[in-house]
Amino acid sequence: xxxxxxxxxxxxxxxxxxxxxxxxxxxxxxxxxxxxxxxxxxxxxxxxxxxxxxxxxxxxxxxxxxxxxxxxxxxxxxxxxxxxxxxxxxxxxxxxxxxxxxxxxxxxxxxxxxxxxxxxxxxxxxxxxxxxxxxxxxxxxxxxxxxxxxxxxxxxxxxxxxxxxxxxxxxxxxxxxxxxxxxxxxxxxxxxxxxxxxxxxxxxxxxxxxxxxxxxxxxxxxxxxxxxxxxxxxxxxxxxxxxxxxxxxxxxxxxxxxxxxxxxxxxxx
Amino acid sequence: xxxxxxxxxxxxxxxxxxxxxxxxxxxxxxxxxxxxxxxxxxxxxxxxxxxxxxxxxxxxxxxxxxxxxx
Amino acid sequence: xxxxxxxxxxxxxxxxxxxxxxxxxxxxxxxxxxxxxxxxxxxxxxxxxxxxxxxxxxxxxxxxxxxxxxxxxxxxxxxxx
Ligand SMILES: [Zn+2]
Numbered sequence: 001x002x003x004x005x006x007x008x009x010x011x012x013x014x015x016x017x018x019x020x021x022x023x024x025x026x027x028x029x030x031x032x033x034x035x036x037x038x039x040x041x042x043x044x045x046x047x048x049x050x051x052x053x054x055x056x057x058x059x060x061x062x063x064x065x066x067x068x069x070x071x072x073x074x075x076x077x078x079x080x081x082x083x084x085x086x087x088x089x090x091x092x093x094x095x096x097x098x099x100x101x102x103x104x105x106x107x108x109x110x111x112x113x114x115x116x117x118x119x120x121x122x123x124x125x126x127x128x129x130x131x132x133x134x135x136x137x138x139x140x141x142x143x144x145x146x147x148x149x150x151x152x153x154x155x156x157x158x159x160x161x162x163x164x165x166x167x168x169x170x171x172x173x174x175x176x177x178x179x180x181x182x183x184x185x186x187x188x189x190x191x192x193x194x195x196x197x198x199x200x201x202x203x204x205x206x207x208x209x210x211x212x213x214x215x216x217x218x219x220x221x222x223x224x225x226x227x228x229x230x231x232x233x234x235x236x237x238x239x240x241x242x243x244x245x246x247x248x249x250x251x252x253x254x255x256x257x258x259x260x261x262x263x264x265x266x267x268x269x
Numbered sequence: 270x271x272x273x274x275x276x277x278x279x280x281x282x283x284x285x286x287x288x289x290x291x292x293x294x295x296x297x298x299x300x301x302x303x304x305x306x307x308x309x310x311x312x313x314x315x316x317x318x319x320x321x322x323x324x325x326x327x328x329x330x331x332x333x334x335x336x337x338x339x
Numbered sequence: 340x341x342x343x344x345x346x347x348x349x350x351x352x353x354x355x356x357x358x359x360x361x362x363x364x365x366x367x368x369x370x371x372x373x374x375x376x377x378x379x380x381x382x383x384x385x386x387x388x389x390x391x392x393x394x395x396x397x398x399x400x401x402x403x404x405x406x407x408x409x410x411x412x413x414x415x416x417x418x419x420x
Contacts, residue, residue, distance in 0.1 A: 013358060
């Protein structure tokens, strides 16, 4: 049952020592499959910490290339990677941190046509995408497929995250019914973001993924955690599943996935 | 009257303040930028103007936050 | 005292320092069933000062702790239920 090499016991010793992870938890991590959506600000720390933790299979999906303006916060990429596919660059860094893990780089854009096929191979989805249509798509697809996920968003000095266990806890649409109208909410590329905020939130999301897999602690379910790092204020707001939620409610009105129009930010690049 | 907005006590001068005016006084110009919970229940954006607050109400503005990747 | 205890597994951790001695002890315990008995040999000093407390915090029972002639310690652990 336990076939760790001496090297692996050393590598994972700080997990194994934890009462709530232990040998059993580390075995679970090795068998787990996590998909990271977006190899950007949130996906960077997530990809690195998931790989370091020994999560057996890690998919990472992104269709973008590394740009110099990414490097202020997207720490999985380096200066030498400018112009490369983000998922290839991320995969290389992940394999360098831990050759034990199987990394699956997916250089594609998640859309209504491919998301179900992609997520079905994973136990947990970590959403680090940069736009509302994809955030809602990830929510709806995960609810329909019954796959737990972590929502994350950052802006300026602020971050927010919640963990969703479909059928048990409030989903993203229980809180936010539909994407905001284009341009009513600024994105990072318009408004800016303090680089370390991406690390703060991405690592919270990763901790949730590791907790879900190992069963340790209590998840951020039915809770929206938000922080304002300009004053280091952290808040939790209690949420509850909404009976009239269009996707996880009693009579869902969203029963199939469609692509909302992507809002293209005029200021990008 | 005293209400709590995002965990912080606020004094409101108006006798019968509606949710929309409280949004505006909290610098939320576009009501579609937030989801609003009043005493733990979500309020539809179409109802903001018609929702009158009373003493001790707890209001949460939950902001859309979309950044992450680029 | 406990002379008729059946030891289900033994692990010699001579020369293994903290915290890897605890890691190997946890691996050995994970291979046992609830209530089974593991004997580990630990060095004097930090190992014997740390490992028994860590095991107790995880809910295991220390049945016996005995110093050997070479100064190392034999620790008899009953795995938690
Ligand atoms: Zn829902």
